[in-house]
Amino acid sequence: LGVGGDPSKGAEAAEESREELYEMVRGADMVFLATGMGGGTGTGACPVVAEIAKETGALTIAIVTKPFSFEGHKRMKQAEDGIQKLKERVDSLVVIPNDRLLELCGTDITADAAFRMADDVLRQGVQSIAELVTEAGTINLDFADIKAIMGGAGQAWMAIGTGRGDNRAAEAARAAIASPLLEGSIDGAKGVLFNVTGGTDLTLQEVHAAAQVIEQMVDPNANIMFGMVNDPKMEDEVKVTIIATGFSGAETFLPKSDSLFSQLEMSSVNDSDALDIPPFLRRSPAMRRRGR
Template structure:
């Protein structure tokens, strides 16, 4: 099923964006099962798993069982190496699966065998086919054990090598949102619900002819500026205060670390889904709140979709670049406009100068990646958060100033 995305701004580019949503592993298939429950106008949905039986149960368009030889159709038993081998066994089937699409939204629950091991393989194939690959992944709850956590981190690192952007949702962040007496199945169901809501929010915006349109190029530009890592947040509200509720859930909730992610992010996409009663004031409020929370000069793209049966409901999905790393083009644009700075443009004599775009499209010298020692000597101390910004991170880094030695 191909989806049309009219893009009047860029006439030279192919204006059709064909999207494939693919889940890899058992956890991702559960998310898809959740998402499919009530999803009209959906994109093509595919599931890739080693466990043939689990695959048979889900109501999904395309199914690929991988690694019949290595896993005997029985799953990987949590072994990521087995997951990787399984995917390598069926490279042709995977290549056939992704052929002909422009954007792959790849879902995986990291920590398990298939999700962790096979997802990077599928991502690499899709990239080789020239697709833009956006990976939505979860990392395990702390109670799932250190081994799964370790395996998840390794999988995340491997995935980052071969996708355009990783949107990572650490389940542990969600932990704080759950009441203490939540049962295990309820906790996982909650994760599935959050993930599927996020994907659907993004999809709705990209696919439909909306009140306020976002297009593929918005997503592409976010991904290019994200330094390979995005963060995702979802909030919803009901009734007359629905916008305020959704905002509060998002900006004060743990998914975006109480707004810290927004404050540090240089680019984000907001997607609002509401009913026919979605008002301009609500959209304005949402936009303003994010503009206030974000660093000045941050690029905020916003889209809104109206669904007929959504009266009295509002859902807000945010995709934010977790670390700010402007691509060469974006940096050049920003440097020109001077908006790398808080407040006014610095005077030439005594102010610092904005980063200049270097050769190549990334700036390897700028240590903005998610290195473990990002906080330096304040690593083990409670962070100093002020209006959502982590003041322990050097000021020059938060403002994207480049220092060379």
């Protein structure tokens, strides 16, 4: 049953089930909260559940959507208020505006299909972060890496890109950075996790190519950790998942498309020094675990 679009009733319902919710999340290392903001249940209950998860000591990550514009001003205002409350109670928060889905899908998409797509974006967000830990790779990211970047980080940015062909890893990184689903860019991020997934022919040089693209965008002193996974099903395709945190303020999340594309075009991954492994790759905990 819903709560009639009233966030205060959603919060009250969660408070009434506080003990049960605590037992559900107790013992978990990491808790994901995925919801659409703007209604009563998600907007009201999610901050309460986040507070409970944090009380247990779990790394608490929320991935939420903002309403479509056609859902009205009241729902959008409730969503923004709820997001602010949630941000104060989670370690990391990823916000996806549903209106970006409309820009991608065109004018002929039905309302039902648009809502289903919004739900699927939430699923992909949770799955992408979880797979960084659960998928065995040649170079693994682990829970400690996730916690180092996302613990107490506040606003977070996350995207996935794919690429094919000669420069597939770099193209995948560019596609992720230019994700049309997210507000703002990764400019100035001080914490970055990225994972490169490809077929059995995926090379460390390709990881380096993706790293060069990412390194151009973030803070020069950013803490960057990476993983590399071989998946025979990928064949010629490479997937790059990027999570960025450590932004200086809300202004970082204003759109910066001009600077984004100019910086991506500043240098080529085919430069003569591309064979050198960047310092952050050499000092990465993941690389050290591989004995490099």
